[in-house]
Amino acid sequence: RKEVEQDPGPFNVPEGATVAFNCTYSNSASQSFFWYRQDCRKEPKLLMSVYSSGNEDGRFTAQLNRASQYISLLIRDSKLSDSATYLCVVNPPGGYQKVTFGIGTKLQVIP
């Protein structure tokens, strides 16, 4: 099993739709997680951290499921500007060199 797995997509959704991505991780001792957004040919930027209790930021909701070892990102009321690649990042124990980025899930919001 890969350390971090994401469906690369693309996910093509109409404007206004709700879309969800999952990211599975293999190290059960991992304690912190992030979602980053990367626009085409640009640098990744932090979208949100993922907390045990789940967290919400406007139209975006992140959840952590420790039992099944995955994190999720839910986007409600999709906008054209949400089109991007969403990277999941997992911090397992063992030092910074163990931080693992997923390959990203590409989202395309269609008018």
Next chain:
Amino acid sequence: NAGVTQTPKFRVLKTGQSMTLLCAQDMNHEYMYWYRQDPGMGLRLIHYSVGEGTTAKGEVPDGYNVSRLKKQNFLLGLESAAPSQTSVYFCASSYSWTQVPPYEQYFGPGTRLTVT
């Protein structure tokens, strides 16, 4: 604040040539990192630094060297470029690193390197 800047933005090298990529940050961050990003693969850590004068190897360090003589700068060197080093290189920095609480990484705009 400019955040994290990288120079150059684009470069084409011939096999065997050398070059240095420069990363600078103005956020007084202790930690700095160099990654490469290739199609179908996640960002992979090349080298990182936990403070001025320190460097450490990441996941894919072969063929690269780094130096951090000043806190704000982190240099990535390719001594003898190979086509396998064709990639997009991102520099990043963070205030610190712990598992809990986690610290955000700030990325530079990237350098697109082609080795022919």
